[in-house]
Amino acid sequence: MADSSAFALHRPELLPALRRGEEKISRLFDRRLRRLAAGDTIVREEENHDYAYRLKRGWAGRVRTLPDGRSQIILVFLPGDLFAVKSMFVTRHPDVVRALSDCEIEQVDQRVLRDAFEQDSDVATRCTWQVIEEERRLHNSVVGLGRGAADERLAALFLEFRGRLVRAGVLDEKALSYELPMTQEQLGDLAGLSTVHVNRVLRAFRGNGLVVFRGRTVIINDFEALVRLAYPLFDTFEQSQPEFVAGHARVFS
Amino acid sequence: MADSSAFALHRPELLPALRRGEEKISRLFDRRLRRLAAGDTIVREEENHDYAYRLKRGWAGRVRTLPDGRSQIILVFLPGDLFAVKSMFVTRHPDVVRALSDCEIEQVDQRVLRDAFEQDSDVATRCTWQVIEEERRLHNSVVGLGRGAADERLAALFLEFRGRLVRAGVLDEKALSYELPMTQEQLGDLAGLSTVHVNRVLRAFRGNGLVVFRGRTVIINDFEALVRLAYPLFDTFEQSQPEFVAGHARVFS
DNA sequence: CGTTTGGTTGATGTATGTCAATATTAGTGG
DNA sequence: CCACTAATATTGACATACATCAACCAAACG
Numbered sequence: 001m002a003d004s005s006a007f008a009l010h011r012p013e014l015l016p017a018l019r020r021g022e023e024k025i026s027r028l029f030d031r032r033l034r035r036l037a038a039g040d041t042i043v044r045e046e047e048n049h050d051y052a053y054r055l056k057r058g059w060a061g062r063v064r065t066l067p068d069g070r071s072q073i074i075l076v077f078l079p080g081d082l083f084a085v086k087s088m089f090v091t092r093h094p095d096v097v098r099a100l101s102d103c104e105i106e107q108v109d110q111r112v113l114r115d116a117f118e119q120d121s122d123v124a125t126r127c128t129w130q131v132i133e134e135e136r137r138l139h140n141s142v143v144g145l146g147r148g149a150a151d152e153r154l155a156a157l158f159l160e161f162r163g164r165l166v167r168a169g170v171l172d173e174k175a176l177s178y179e180l181p182m183t184q185e186q187l188g189d190l191a192g193l194s195t196v197h198v199n200r201v202l203r204a205f206r207g208n209g210l211v212v213f214r215g216r217t218v219i220i221n222d223f224e225a226l227v228r229l230a231y232p233l234f235d236t237f238e239q240s241q242p243e244f245v246a247g248h249a250r251v252f253s
Numbered sequence: 254m255a256d257s258s259a260f261a262l263h264r265p266e267l268l269p270a271l272r273r274g275e276e277k278i279s280r281l282f283d284r285r286l287r288r289l290a291a292g293d294t295i296v297r298e299e300e301n302h303d304y305a306y307r308l309k310r311g312w313a314g315r316v317r318t319l320p321d322g323r324s325q326i327i328l329v330f331l332p333g334d335l336f337a338v339k340s341m342f343v344t345r346h347p348d349v350v351r352a353l354s355d356c357e358i359e360q361v362d363q364r365v366l367r368d369a370f371e372q373d374s375d376v377a378t379r380c381t382w383q384v385i386e387e388e389r390r391l392h393n394s395v396v397g398l399g400r401g402a403a404d405e406r407l408a409a410l411f412l413e414f415r416g417r418l419v420r421a422g423v424l425d426e427k428a429l430s431y432e433l434p435m436t437q438e439q440l441g442d443l444a445g446l447s448t449v450h451v452n453r454v455l456r457a458f459r460g461n462g463l464v465v466f467r468g469r470t471v472i473i474n475d476f477e478a479l480v481r482l483a484y485p486l487f488d489t490f491e492q493s494q495p496e497f498v499a500g501h502a503r504v505f506s
Numbered sequence: 507c508g509t510t511t512g513g514t515t516g517a518t519g520t521a522t523g524t525c526a527a528t529a530t531t532a533g534t535g536g
Numbered sequence: 537c538c539a540c541t542a543a544t545a546t547t548g549a550c551a552t553a554c555a556t557c558a559a560c561c562a563a564a565c566g
Contacts, residue, residue, distance in 0.1 A: 010342050064392070066485040070400040074392050089263050089385045094488055095392065118378070121371040128370075128381045132342045135384060138391040139317070139327050139348065145398035146445030147323040150554070183512060192399030194555050199514060214513095215563090232319040235347055403522070436544065447523050452546060467545095468531085 006080055006167050007129070014125065021126025025082070028116055029054065029106040036099040038181065043097040049087040051107040055079055058103020059181050063189070064095035073190040075134060076100070078161075080168045082130040088114045101181030136235075144233045145192045151201050153191040155230035158211055158218055176220040180213065259333055259420050260382070267378065274379025278335070281369055282307065282359040289352040291434065296350040302340040304360040308332050311356020312434050316442070317348035326443040328387060329353070331414075333421045335383040341367045354434030389488075397486045398445045404454050406444040408483035411464055411471055429473040433466065
């Protein structure tokens with residue numbers, strides 16, 4: 001997951017620096033792996049943000065809960081992702097990082113990482129790359145949430161996850177099925193939808209033979225059609241397969 | 254705009270490095286200011302992303318247009334903001350940066366900035382800070398678009414702009430009125446709403462004596478009530494005034 | 507095995523979108 | 537400075553995607 005494919009689709013001249021940075025950062029992490037159960041909180045709101053993390057195994061997400069109970073998953077982290085790099089710059093956040101599945105993480109003291117960032121431009125490059133990568137995904141989220149329809153957003157999510165898992169080296173290039181350790185409620189919190197509506201869209205997906213999501217497993221039955229549906233929200237960068245077809249097809253009539 | 258207040262609310266120990274970084278970056282920019290008229294495109298989709306920019310005067314925004322015409326403003330840039338820092342890492346984007354008002358920008362060749370980033374950790378810090386700052390704002394957008402109601406989103410926007418202008422040194426700390434050089438359509442593209450609905454919410458704001466937005470001028474009549482309305486989407490970091498009241502009040506009944 | 511958690515479905519409500527017409531303002535060329 | 541035009545704002549009538557409420561089911565789980 002530290003190999004080139006993870007850094008794909010960015011300025012190729014950065015590859016060596018990114019690889020060196022990854023390598024160097026690896027040595028900074030605390031020995032011990034922290035093991036977390038699904039639902040555990042990794043970084044709290046109240047506490048000072050003193051560590052950065054790397055996800056070794058499993059899924060995690062940055063979640064904000066509004067005072068009246070509404071909740072939004074802002075970002076999902078997959079294996080290989082560095083997260084809370086921001087702790088080098090900001091002490092407190094209005095949101096929480098939570099384990100979506102059982103997972104393993106390693107952590108670095110923010111000050112240690114910061115020293116390395118200052119003294120070694122490879123480390124700085126690797127860290128900044130991660131933030132920029134997140135930002136790119138956030139751009140896509142904003143567009144999806146702001147202008148996408150429910151089915152488009154969910155279709156785009158299924159494709160995004162697949163693409164990222166492939167690039168993280170967790171999934172085979174050709175795989176059309178993968179584990180997505182989230183409930184429909186969490187999917188709703190990510191896509192800005194109610195649980196009920198997520199359920200209905202998924203039913204439609206099932207009926208149309210697009211995707212089946214059942215028991216945490218995604219099975220993409222009609223890749224092309226899924227891509228066509230997600231098309232407006234489609235970010236080529238996010239995908240591993242550029243075999244991409246034009247034309248439209250909405251799920252609800 | 255390069256002073257401490259612009260870098261406020263982050264790790265205070267970074268302040269010296271940030272200031273030095275700002276200073277050093279300033280020397281890298283091309284002599285000539287580019288002057289742009291409202292609506293002009295600063296960075297295209299098709300072209301290679303070879304420069305980073307700093308906004309000296311005016312407003313700009315990152316805009317994505319979907320193949321079927323839907324359009325979303327992803328980020329708004331205000332004076333002092335560095336933008337397209339990503340050009341150091343990514344060559345192409347699916348979106349465009351466009352001048353929202355007449356504005357003046359300076360530019361640096363991406364390679365020049367990148368060399369400085371590698372050789373001087375202050376520059377790296379300043380660049381990464383900017384990206385992280387953007388990311389923080391994107392988190393707020395995602396929450397707002399995913400879970401906020403139309404009136405809450407617009408209220409939060411009016412407050413966000415005010416806070417940022419104050420920190421950018423463009424606006425007085427106490428000011429309750431400012432120029433917002435966007436049409437209602439653009440506000441809709443930013444808040445994920447139709448023009449018509451933006452108009453209706455603004456009418457309600459006017460009726461309730463909350464805010465008046467007319468002829469590109471925002472006049473905040475009832476600051477406290479506006480804050481109360483935006484409360485759920487409220488990011489303390491974004492605000493200059495922490496005199497913040499709890500309790501709710503929706504605009505539509 | 508009861509209890510919890512997550513999923514499924516129907517009935518109904520509502521926030522917001524779409525369409526269409528008109529008013530207003532700003533911009534432009536003569 | 538005026539007349540014309542295009543852009544923006546405003547409003548009403550109507551449509552709809554999605555939320556909410558409520559019930560029930562199925563699987564997981566201690």
